[in-house]
Amino acid sequence: MSKVRLSFGILALTLLTLGFGADSATAGQATAIKDGWLVTKLHSLFVPEDALSGSNIDVDVKAGMVTLQGTVPNQAARARALAIAKGADGVKGVTDQMRLAPVGADMGDGAARSADRAAVKADKAADKTAAATKKTGRAADDGWIKSKIYAQFMGDWNTVFDDSNIDVDVNKGVVTLSGTVKSAAAKAKAVSTAKATDGVKSVKDMLKVGATN
Numbered sequence: 001m002s003k004v005r006l007s008f009g010i011l012a013l014t015l016l017t018l019g020f021g022a023d024s025a026t027a028g029q030a031t032a033i034k035d036g037w038l039v040t041k042l043h044s045l046f047v048p049e050d051a052l053s054g055s056n057i058d059v060d061v062k063a064g065m066v067t068l069q070g071t072v073p074n075q076a077a078r079a080r081a082l083a084i085a086k087g088a089d090g091v092k093g094v095t096d097q098m099r100l101a102p103v104g105a106d107m108g109d110g111a112a113r114s115a116d117r118a119a120v121k122a123d124k125a126a127d128k129t130a131a132a133t134k135k136t137g138r139a140a141d142d143g144w145i146k147s148k149i150y151a152q153f154m155g156d157w158n159t160v161f162d163d164s165n166i167d168v169d170v171n172k173g174v175v176t177l178s179g180t181v182k183s184a185a186a187k188a189k190a191v192s193t194a195k196a197t198d199g200v201k202s203v204k205d206m207l208k209v210g211a212t213n
Contacts, residue, residue, distance in 0.1 A: 034064070034090055035061040035062060035063065035064070035165070036061075036161075036163075036164055036165040036166070037090075037157060037162075038059075038061045038064070038066065038088065038090055038091065039059045039060070039061050039150070039165075040150045040151075040153050040154045040157060040161070040166075041088060041089075041090075041154060042059045042066070042084065042085055042088055043059060043146065043147040043149075043150030043151060043154075043168075044147070044150055044151035044154040045084050045088065046081070046084065046147040047138070047144070047147045047148055047151045048138070049080060049084070049138070050138060051076055051077055051080040052072070052077050052080060052081060052138065052143070053073070053077075053138045053139060053141075053144075054072075054073035054077070054101070054139075054141065054143070055070070055071065055072045055073060055077050055081065055143045056070045056071050056101075056141070056142050056143035056146065056170075057069070057070040057071075057072065057081055057098065057143060057146075057147075058070040059085075063092070064090055064091060064092035064093075065092055065093050065094075065095070066085050066091050066093065066094045066095070067094075067095045067097055068081055068082065068085060068094065068095070068096055068097060068098050069097045069098060070098060070099070070143070071098065071099050071100070071101040071143075072098050072099075072100060072101065073100070073101055074100065075100075078096070078098055078100070081098065082094060082096055140198050140199035141199075142170040142171065142172065142173070143170075144199070145170045145173065145175070145197060145198075145199045145200060146168050146169070146170045148197055148198070149168050149170075149175065149193065149194050149197050149200075150168060152193050152197065153166065153190065153193065156189065156193075160185070160186050160189050161181065161182075161186055161189075161190070162182075163182040164179070164180060164181040164182055164186055164190075165179045165180050166178075166179045166180075166181065166190060166207065167179040168194070170200075172201070173199055173200060173201035173202075174200075174201055174202050174203075174204065175194045175197075175200050175202070175203045175204065176203075176204040176206060177190055177191065177194060177203065177204070177205055177206060177207050178206040178207060179207060179208070180207065180208050180209070180210055181207050181208075181209055182209070182210075183209060184209055186209075187205070187207045187209055190207060191203055191205050191207075
């Protein structure tokens with residue numbers, strides 16, 4: 001009887017060890033996927049924030065640790081971005097590397113974008129014009145465009161972008177997409193989503209199809 005009990009004990013210990021190993025592998029994979037999700041999620045949270053008007057924030061995530069880079073117009077915007085990041089599910093810590101943008105540094109580009117938007121509005125249908133005004137006060141500048149594209153990716157995360165790691169860069173309305181997506185369909189969807197976003201002038205596709213790290 002004691003030998004039978006010992007055999008069952010060894011079998012149970014072996015199963016537990018194998019199970020722990022499988023759980024660890026799964027957890028590692030989930031962490032890798034979740035980093036891309038967190039980048040997308042944080043940008044989607046930035047979109048409606050009036051306090052972030054004039055900001056152009058980059059989000060980098062590694063194993064749940066968030067680094068915020070880019071520029072903000074003032075300390076209030078910095079504080080709000082940090083509060084949003086720290087309060088998001090899955091964030092383990094936040095490093096602040098944001099810089100204060102020089103006052104008036106983007107006035108020329110802003111004026112040019114305003115002129116461009118005015119011309120576009122003249123040619124678009126009334127419903128499109130109305131949609132462009134519903135941004136809770138944030139101007140459609142490069143920072144807003146970046147976060148808006150990510151927010152739209154978030155809407156398709158479970159069906160299209162769940163194993164993607166996309167980097168969005170915007171310069172004067174020109175969008176560059178880089179990083180990796182899981183399929184050609186995801187690549188096409190990312191490009192079409194970016195092209196359809198208000199304020200986007202053109203899209204450079206540098207996405208690669210393949211497994212994310």
